[in-house]
Amino acid sequence: MFLEPHFKAQRAGWIEVICGSMFSGKTEELIRRLKRAKIANQKVEIFKPKIDVRYDDVKIVSHDSNYIESTPIDHSSQLLELTKEVNVVGVDEAQFFDNDLAEVCQELALRGCRVIAAGLDMDFRGKPFGPIPDLLAVAEYITKVHAICQHCGNLATHSYRLIQEGDTVLLGEKESYEPRCRTCYKMGNILDFKPLQNDTNSTSTDKDLFS
Ligand SMILES: [Zn+2]
Numbered sequence: 001m002f003l004e005p006h007f008k009a010q011r012a013g014w015i016e017v018i019c020g021s022m023f024s025g026k027t028e029e030l031i032r033r034l035k036r037a038k039i040a041n042q043k044v045e046i047f048k049p050k051i052d053v054r055y056d057d058v059k060i061v062s063h064d065s066n067y068i069e070s071t072p073i074d075h076s077s078q079l080l081e082l083t084k085e086v087n088v089v090g091v092d093e094a095q096f097f098d099n100d101l102a103e104v105c106q107e108l109a110l111r112g113c114r115v116i117a118a119g120l121d122m123d124f125r126g127k128p129f130g131p132i133p134d135l136l137a138v139a140e141y142i143t144k145v146h147a148i149c150q151h152c153g154n155l156a157t158h159s160y161r162l163i164q165e166g167d168t169v170l171l172g173e174k175e176s177y178e179p180r181c182r183t184c185y186k187m188g189n190i191l192d193f194k195p196l197q198n199d200t201n202s203t204s205t206d207k208d209l210f211s
Helices: 026-039 078-082 101-111 132-138 182-192 200-210
Strands: 014-020 044-049 059-061 067-069 071-073 088-091 114-120 141-145 158-161 177-180
Touching: 014 026, 014 101, 014 132, 026 044, 026 067, 026 088, 026 114, 026 141, 044 078, 071 078, 078 101, 088 101, 101 114, 101 132, 114 132, 158 182, 177 182
Parallel strands: 014 114, 014 141, 044 071, 044 088, 088 114
Antiparallel strands: 059 067, 158 177
């Protein structure tokens, strides 16, 4: 479990990234850290991209309905204007932000903010997602969380899309994606095919009875 660093008299802040596949508990971990910062009387603000309107306009909601109030913004540069006097800046669904996000987070850290960003490290194609690679490169602390593969029970690193649509930005729900390990992800829709029901036995038995 991540233990918050505590550097007395440190002038600069730092960047933490929580990344992983869908259903890996990224948002839960973000909420846990932010709640602890609030308990420690830190001034906390949370932001998410306007594109993420799955459940609620202003709340960050994780899949287990744990939530915390947040501000939807259009562009990462707004973080610089909206976080004066703030100690801890939370960013959820960071993968949907623009490519300036890493630069903005570094600016916030230099100002003395603790920045905690959570996001998908890979899209459903298994490719690095949006500004996350840049953010990982400049972060002081990285936590990679894992879901459980729905097919084999191993640790899941990939988000497999069950609906075949072209767009990278398909906001995820349980019916659209499933977490898979590397091997099961590679097997693709082979895993969707169920073994054929073998009811020829009963038919042949019937035939036998009448022969
Ligand atoms: Zn698997």
